[in-house]
Amino acid sequence: MKTLTIGDYQRLGGLPGLEARYIEGHITEAERYFAHTKQGALLTQKQIRNLLLALVNRETLKTVPRSIEELEHIVLADHVGEVKPLQQVVQDCLDYLQQREVIRKRIDPDTRNELWLLDHDYLCAGVLEAERRANRWLALAEAGGRAFDEAGSHLLKKWRTLLSPWQQLVLVMQRLLGRFRYGTLRAYVLWGLLRFMPYILVPVLVNYGWYQWSAREQAFQILWKIGVSEGGEPTPFELDAVWTLAISNETVRFRFLEQALANPENAKRFSRCAGIATRAIVGLDPSRREKVFKEFILP
CATH class of the missing domain: 1.10.10.10 (Winged helix-like DNA-binding domain superfamily/Winged helix DNA-binding domain)
Structure with a gap:
């Protein structure tokens, strides 16, 4: 032995x-x-x-x-x-x-x-x-459900009793294989979906932050290219920048306008091509024109 x-x-x-x-x-x-x-x-x-x-x-x-x-x-x-x-x-x-x-x-x-x-x-x-070992996932869910109910109104304790995303996925697989039924645990398992929120929100926030940063960078690059000439007609270099602004998405256009009005130096550069740059930002969209007026002109 x-x-x-x-x-x-x-x-x-x-x-x-x-x-x-x-x-x-x-x-x-x-x-x-x-x-x-x-x-x-x-x-x-x-x-x-x-x-x-x-x-x-x-x-x-x-x-x-x-x-x-x-x-x-x-x-x-x-x-x-x-x-x-x-x-x-x-x-x-x-x-x-x-x-x-x-x-x-x-x-x-x-x-x-x-x-x-x-x-x-x-x-x-x-x-x-x-x-219990043969039905460990059912036992795990039942134990979590009891702890969830016993936590009462204590939100942090309730959160800690929720099954992890990995455990939730395993339960789904067990359910598909016919080895597990939610039954009275359905409400508890549905609350457990909240555990997925951090895994969803973090990528969304990171993507949103990257999108906003990228828009600001594009707007800065466009602003840097205009207002170079002291007077007269815009140069081909500036017209190319304005065209880039016109075909950019709305976020880039408004980030451009924010930076153009952020300080006197930028405003001076913007004023040299204000006419065509404004048309590039607003286009033919009345709602966009109204938004620019309310958010950038009135304040």
Whole structure:
């Protein structure tokens, strides 16, 4: 037997992890055993786990006696198709787990019928932990939902209980694969979408900042090219700059006007080509003309 080190113990999740590992090992071995020895109908790990769960009282952590009929009904509840072939497999699985001392049977003193139960109450915790690990995303969502409700009106605590974007994406994948249903957790999961906001807002703000900076730079380059000549007609160099201004977007045009009126020196340069530059900014759009008048002339 391999020596259990402290590192192994911690990696497995402590005592609950060891208990779950013990149950998981028997579930896996049972599935493999029937896969190699039986032909036709087989039980899945989920069905074997449900069989063991049926023998557990979640509140008292004590084993619950069940008849073979009850166990067959629980294990085969979601089975589609003929169940009769699987009924014998359920019995064989019970016998197999009994040989491994995971479960045992006893005779009901009143009915004289056979009842099945876990070999000991201490196995209940391992069965429940094995279920939690098998459905860890559901367990994670349920734990988060409880913490969210318990946080009350404390917004920071509520925020901390929300699932991370990565966890949300995993839940979506589990939902698409049919392994998870939102159910009563739907509202909590929807609140969790707020966790995506920083990942959306940061790129948006960065892009917006870059866009505004780029517009200012373009406007500065255009302003630098005009007003070079002291008088007379605009030079081809200045006309080219004005044409660039005319075909630029509205943000560049207004950033140009802001910089042109920002200080006396810029205003002097702008005044030398004010006529054609203003037409390039306003164009034939009355609403743009009104906006320029309200934002730049009236103040």
